[in-house]
Amino acid sequence: MPDMTDRQAFSGLTVLDFSQGVAGPHATTLLALHGADVIKIEPLEGDWGRGLGKIEGDHCAHSVAFNRGKRSLALDLKAPDAIAAVNKIAAKAAVVVESFRPGVITRLGFGYEAIKKINPSVIYCSVSGFGQTGPYSKRPTVDGLIQAFSGMMVMNRLPDGTPWRQGMIAVDVTTGLYTFQALSTAILRQFRFGEGCHIDSSLMRAAAAWQGAKLMEWVHTEGNPQPLYMPAGSYKTSNGYIMLSAMRPHHFRKMFELIGRPDVAADPDLQTHENRIKNAPKIVKALNETMPARTTEEWIALLQPNEVFCERVSNYEDYLAHPHVKETGAVDWIKQDGFASMPIANIAGLPPAREDPARHHAPHVGEHSRAILGELGYSAAEIDAMVAKKAIVVPSLPARAAE
Template sequence: MTTERKLSPTHEAPYAGLRVLDFGQGIASPYCAMLLGVYGADVIKVEPPEGDWSRFLGTTYGSHTTLSAVYDRGKRSLCLDMKHKDGIAIARRLAGDCDVLIEGFRRGVAARLGIGYEELSRDNPGLIYLSVSAFGQSGPYSKRPGSDSVAQAFSGLVSINVGNDGTPHRVGTTISDVVTGIYAFQAIATTLFARATVGAGRWIDVNLCQSTSALLGHKVAEHILEGGGPRALNVPAGLYQTADGWMMVTLVNEPQYKRLCAAIGRDDLASDPRFADFARRAVVIGSAHDAEIDRAKAEH
């Protein structure tokens, strides 16, 4: 049993001796497994005969893209045909002697293959079983497929990433996948700690939409407490084009605004009553932005 195996943690490799079986594809679940490997776990990546789809998303370098190379580094590799009974038998044998199993199948697929938590945990009660999906293992959307872009939109992340064109934009990296992988890693870490005392593992349900929504907690609170879209924070924080490149500005208190005005040679803005504080600057900048969007729409 995995609960009887003694791990051999060090500061450099706290998960030394931990055995992980990674059935995930793409980014979220493989990233979680990769993080366990970074900290010393022995991770076996299980792929179908055609390979993880991340191997083909982007420019290929040998048998990898940057996605598959980055999120699967440090793992051992195994090809199993889970449509064949022998492939399933091998998977079950490996699962019976691992500490952590990570899967990203559609809801119900793992159980149908005979590698669901309920079945595996009967013979391996110490198993920590992680399921990663778009919308979770229960609820009205649980059977729906999803992706990083879907999670960014559904969670509301794109609604707060509005460009100068007034249009919500997807964040330019796979942030929903990555944050889901991090939350999944955190969930496994806490469960491993509990297992040392409790003696049993558990089934962990992590999904892209919930993980991305967790990034927006304060924005949800703002929207509720302010009765709608909240005012812009820390105005004039943002990205500005200058004569020799771009400048990122951020402010967390009022004295910094005056220092900013001095730094750009515009002390007159520091004493302008229209820009006296964050709230008034937000009104002025917001009105100017709305007018700019209206002009752009009229031109088109």
């Protein structure tokens, strides 16, 4: 049981979390990191999100990242004993989150109307691909398909025009952020006015919200959005890539003078914002010809002191090792069962992970089943009987919490 003297924003709130994968779990782990007691309801085999990428035991990097701070209760949602236990949690939960395909949670007996009868002020949040209504509501989907559906892949197209998928599950992560925002304001309304609600959160709508300005731009330009300014992009150097950005006229001229291309700086076709965009191929050609002559570090040493915006294109290893990242405490390293130390990117508004590493522990499948049922009033014998009937799963050995 979490410490009720904890002064985090959501301390003392119980969250019943049926969600799996990334979007819903991301939202609920943010609630947990802000103090809520998030009880993760998992099937007997565990959340399918535990199998995204390389697996260590019953975790992968994604399941650690998006389930920190929760407690796991693994059970069979069709078993009468398990149903009774979940209803006891639902009756006291401030928030319930689910991410089944629309209609499934209702058939299981835990839909909004059913929970509302036993908990009138509950905040109930459904996270899905296309939302709870509409012709695509029951259409199966994943992050990459929503990137395609929402226009994101076209916005992120390659120079030759090929639509391109983001290399991470960008829509799922973004949906988690928008869902956390919606839950946070709903919790405040619940606190102030005693009112609950049903939040319909979807990957489709989150992808559009994230690209809101691009949607407007598409209409404003009649489907022909232009670059925001030129030059802006990454260019090959002798040992890697450099990102360049020169929006203002004096930055443009200074950059090309410094790199030894005064001809481009003085080109009459490139002296206004509109002309630089119109004649972008000229700029790109000049940079592709010139930048490979030196290393990224040499260019940065030349350009940055003269207030030309540029940065090395780094990989994650570069980022984690960077002295600025280290000195500002942007990342802490936390031990998670089955893994070497894992980098935890600290979130604005939360204490650094190093100050409370136990809060960043991601539970094993059913790690807290016994403890949670005990808090609900079940005896050890009753819990053992539920284990024997395969209504719940408990770890064979006590899991070691984060140190």
